[in-house]
Amino acid sequence: MQGNLVEPFLHLAHVNVARGENVVLHDINLSVNAGEHIAILGPNGCGKSTLIKTITCECYPVVHPEMKVRIFGRERWDLTELKKRLGVVSAELPGKQTLKTSGRDAVITGFFSSSTLWPNLLVTDSMRVHAEVVLRQIDAVGFAEKLVGEMSAGQQRRIMIGRALVGSAGMLLLDEPSNALDLAAQAELRGLMRRLAQQGTGIMLITHHIADIPPEIDRILMMREGRIVADGSKAELLTAERLSDLFKTEVQLSERDGFYHAW
Numbered sequence: 190m191q192g193n194l195v196e197p198f199l200h201l202a203h204v205n206v207a208r209g210e211n212v213v214l215h216d217i218n219l220s221v222n223a224g225e226h227i228a229i230l231g232p233n234g235c236g237k238s239t240l241i242k243t244i245t246c247e248c249y250p251v252v253h254p255e256m257k258v259r260i261f262g263r264e265r266w267d268l269t270e271l272k273k274r275l276g277v278v279s280a281e282l283p284g285k286q287t288l289k290t291s292g293r294d295a296v297i298t299g300f301f302s303s304s305t306l307w308p309n310l311l312v313t314d315s316m317r318v319h320a321e322v323v324l325r326q327i328d329a330v331g332f333a334e335k336l337v338g339e340m341s342a343g344q345q346r347r348i349m350i351g352r353a354l355v356g357s358a359g360m361l362l363l364d365e366p367s368n369a370l371d372l373a374a375q376a377e378l379r380g381l382m383r384r385l386a387q388q389g390t391g392i393m394l395i396t397h398h399i400a401d402i403p404p405e406i407d408r409i410l411m412m413r414e415g416r417i418v419a420d421g422s423k424a425e426l427l428t429a430e431r432l433s434d435l436f437k438t439e440v441q442l443s444e445r446d447g448f449y450h451a452w
């Protein structure tokens with residue numbers, strides 16, 4: 190990085206993405222700087238997860254001359270390298286083997302983007318030291334010995350955030366992270382997102398729960414029918430009118446201590 194230039198995390202220009210026979214993302218233009226905090230909102234099926242999967246190269250854009258996908262400043266990636274650098278967390282575990290992996294080892298799998306610590310993987314001392322730092326950061330030292338399959342959903346989610354953090358270049362992509370969490374676990378997750386955001390971790394959060402959006406998130410992306418229909422500040426877009434228009438239903442909104450509640 191030079192001078193005051195902010196490092197770009199993502200630059201998408203004129204991106205169209207097909208799934209099966211249908212084009213489900215249309216002319217997506219989006220730039221995100223490293224360290225930004227963004228929430229992506231939109232009705233079911235509008236393409237939020239496909240957008241994340243385009244960033245992780247699990248979905249490929251339709252090739253045409255104006256199309257550009259640049260991630261961390263590069264257009265071409267070794268997929269394994271890219272997966273290691275992107276911290277993606279969804280409600281699903283990386284694989285069945287993760288259930289039989291301890292929390293500590295599951296965090297370390299983030300260095301390899303694997304579902305468990307297979308015997309052939311070379312875990313270095315510096316990886317172990319870094320994993321301990323992350324376990325403290327996510328407040329998971331107390332259950333790090335437990336098998337992931339024996340953890341509560343909230344503990345599992347925290348371990349998956351830790352797994353995403355060890356390898357990632359400071360950007361977390363969270364796809365509906367509060368799914369299946371009870372109220373206490375949702376509150377813990379919100380607290381963790383806040384701490385990470387305050388410590389400088391960038392966050393792209395997909396959620397259907399407006400209350401999940403921590404005060405630190407200041408940019409909102411609205412999607413509808415495969416298009417970005419609004420991209421702006423929270424003050425401008427997180428209003429009852431804009432949400433009602435986005436979801437085509439009457440939405441009421443209130444705000445308390447920087448958190449919003451919609452019903």
Ligand SMILES: Nc1ncnc2c1ncn2[C@@H]1O[C@H](COP(=O)(O)OP(=O)(O)OP(=O)(O)O)[C@@H](O)[C@H]1O
Binds near residue numbers: 209210213234236240
């Ligand atoms: N594996 C797939 N094969 C074919 N079409 C798919 C596939 N996955 C998703 N789609 C379609 O792509 C479109 C976008 O889906 P996507 O999952 O990205 O939306 P979303 O906004 O994340 O939805 P939700 O909020 O319900 O999770 C939808 O029309 C969906 O039916």
